[in-house]
Amino acid sequence: MTNLDYLDTTTSGRTQNYTEQVAIQRQYSQKRRFALNIMILFAEVATYVATFIAMFLLKVWPEYASGGINSSPILANYLLFIVLFLTIYFIITYQKQFYKIDKEQALSEEFVHILRAVALSFLIAIGISYLLKNTFLLSRILLVAYVTTFMIEAAFYRYIRKWSIARLKEKGVIVRRVLIVGAGRVGIQLREHFEREHTHNGYEVTGFLDDDVEKGEVLGRVADLERIIEREKIEILYITIPSAREKMQEMLHAIYKYHVDIRIIPEMYDRVGTVFEYHQDTAFPYIQVVKTPLRGLNLLLKRTMDRTLAFLTLLFFSPLFAFIAILIRIDSRGPIFFKQVRIGKNGLPFYMYKFRSMVTDAHLIRQHLDTTNEADGPVFKIKSDPRVTKIGRILRRYSIDELPQLINVLKGDMSLIGPRPPLPNEVAQYTNHHWRRMDVLPGMTGLWQVSGRSDLDFEQWVDLDIYYIERWSFGLEMKILFKTIPVVLKGTGAY
Structure with a gap:
């Protein structure tokens, strides 16, 4: 075995050891997050179903029970609607990563997404029911009342979810270790932001990587990236020097084998705008800067x-x-x-x-x-x-x-x-x-x-x-x- 082969084996073994340690740590953290998600989701679904049943029993059931009409088709029609509505709603919200613990979005933004998801789910469920020719049997008053109540309940559970996650982050149950590549203006501003919001975002900044090792809190040079990832058990990597294309490409190839979230902050992020659209109209993909979402x-x-x-x-x-x-x-x-x-x-x-x-x-x-x-x-x-x-x-x-x-x-x-x-x-x-x-x-x-x-x-x-x-x-x-x-x-x- 050559010295090079030995070094490759050693590096591979060290990488595997780190990967196993972080995987175990993440698995434990993810189990707690998964348990929290399941509990809230179960309560959410139970509330939605219970609300629909209560409204059905109060508004619809007495009319058919007192008239002696066969209730089997009625039950089937309402059951079809609620199954369609809830299924479509949860598919849409899951696609929007609503149930991801690390999703960072303002509560007001989530409320808007809820309104859109509910409206779209309702329209699709009604459309399918119409094609099956059973919408004429559904009470308009019940449907409108249920959708309105559903929006309020969904907003309440989003608040409960965010509140629960925030408490876990404050207590240190959910903590993710962060490494910032680049100790320049953007990197320092990012660290200061995390320090101010530490109890809310659950991020712990371990330090910087920068070729200027004289700067404060620099753990090593960019070339030391893998060693620092292993030593500090990094879970999230922020790259704030995207202009160095060759160096960034080299870094990405080096850390793909690690279970690390890679996040790149674009240059001039604070001036060119925060709304971007990805396009691939030509042979070269590009990101278009949108001046404002206030359009269309x-x-x-x-x-x-x-x-x-x-x-x-x-x-x-x-x-x-x-x-x-x-x-x-x-x-x-x-x-x-x-x-x-x-x-x-x-x-x-x-x-x-x-x-x-x-x-x-x-x-x-x-x-x-x-x-x-x-x-x-x-x-x-x-x-x-x-x-x-x-x-x-x-x-x-x-x-x-x-x-x-x-x-x-x-x-x-x-x-x-x-x-x-x-x-x-x-x-x-x-x-x-x-x-x-x-x-x-x-x-x-x-x-x-x-x-x-x-x-x-x-x-x-x-x-x-x-x-x-x-x-x-x-x-x-x-x-x-x-x-x-x-x-x-x-x-x-x-x-």
């Missing part, structure tokens, strides 16, 4: 919701509008409404409407207040602005002056939720990064408004707006909408 059907739903809520709100608050108009006229001379040129989606200007909260010659006084600006960046803000009227200060504190912007929403210039529309002179000072705010319609409220309002600096506004644009979801939309109400009532950060 999502955009249609958002615009429909915007206009519906704007119309209903205007209708409901019309008496308040009349009362505010009287107060503005009594407090100071000038028009009731104030319109101002703002810049909207794709840089298009429009007139934005507000209740007048300043004196009529506010634009002239503004020229003498430049030295008192308390905001940074291309914006102008003063907490004790001398141009604001007495009634205007109250309107601004509780954002009542913003209500006429509902007219802009109806016209299609604005949305209920989105980045705040800037002034032309502010946009003239924008960098390319700031222009990302123009990719969607501006909004009456947004993520930065519910995260601190005017107490945040301009760059924080931009970062929150871009976060909203790149990570838009129906769940995030609802979250911002519901958080706006208490923020407005408290008047925090408004001036």
Whole structure:
């Protein structure tokens, strides 16, 4: 046997030993996860079936039992529907990896997926039942009531599942050891994120691999990858240096034989966007960067919701509008409404409407207040602005002056939720990064408004707006909408 053969045998034996150790450790952890999954899944299925039986006995059974009609076909029809519905639902949710313990997704996002899965399962089950010609025997009231209750129960069990997993992670029952390749900016930010969220994600960062061994917490060079994986019993490997193609390819070939989750973080992940689509239209596969998920059907739903809520709100608050108009006229001379040129989606200007909260010659006084600006960046803000009227200060504190912007929403210039529309002179000072705010319609409220309002600096506004644009979801939309109400009532950060 040559020395090379001996080294290969030794390395192979060491790799096998490591693999066995980690496999045993993972198997024990997976058994606990599997047991938790089975318990929750069993309770979930039992609840769904029990709910359907209860509704059937209350709504359908008395009608047929009292009439002396043969109940066998009725039972068969309802049994077919519930079996179809539940089977399709669990197939869809399983395909979406709903029952994977390590699935990292916000609860609001999961709720949206539940609604889609329930709707699709219901439509398919009804369609199959129609083809079998038994839908005419099914109670519409029962089906609608059951699907509505099912959504609530499914959301409850998603919460229970997440809560249970979080408790196990906090107690150290579910812990996964992480190694980060690359101790640069991205690698350090990743480690800091894991340290902040350690009790929630169950990850334990062992350190970095980097050819610059002088950096802190570096366990070795990239060439030491296999040795560190074995020694530290690594389960998850994050690669933050994808630009080094040859080196990354070499690493991947070296660690394929280990039972390690490999995760690659793309360069410029924090700027180019977080939504990607994989395509293989040519001989070369590529990842297309999607500016925002707010497009297609999502955009249609958002615009429909915007206009519906704007119309209903205007209708409901019309008496308040009349009362505010009287107060503005009594407090100071000038028009009731104030319109101002703002810049909207794709840089298009429009007139934005507000209740007048300043004196009529506010634009002239503004020229003498430049030295008192308390905001940074291309914006102008003063907490004790001398141009604001007495009634205007109250309107601004509780954002009542913003209500006429509902007219802009109806016209299609604005949305209920989105980045705040800037002034032309502010946009003239924008960098390319700031222009990302123009990719969607501006909004009456947004993520930065519910995260601190005017107490945040301009760059924080931009970062929150871009976060909203790149990570838009129906769940995030609802979250911002519901958080706006208490923020407005408290008047925090408004001036």
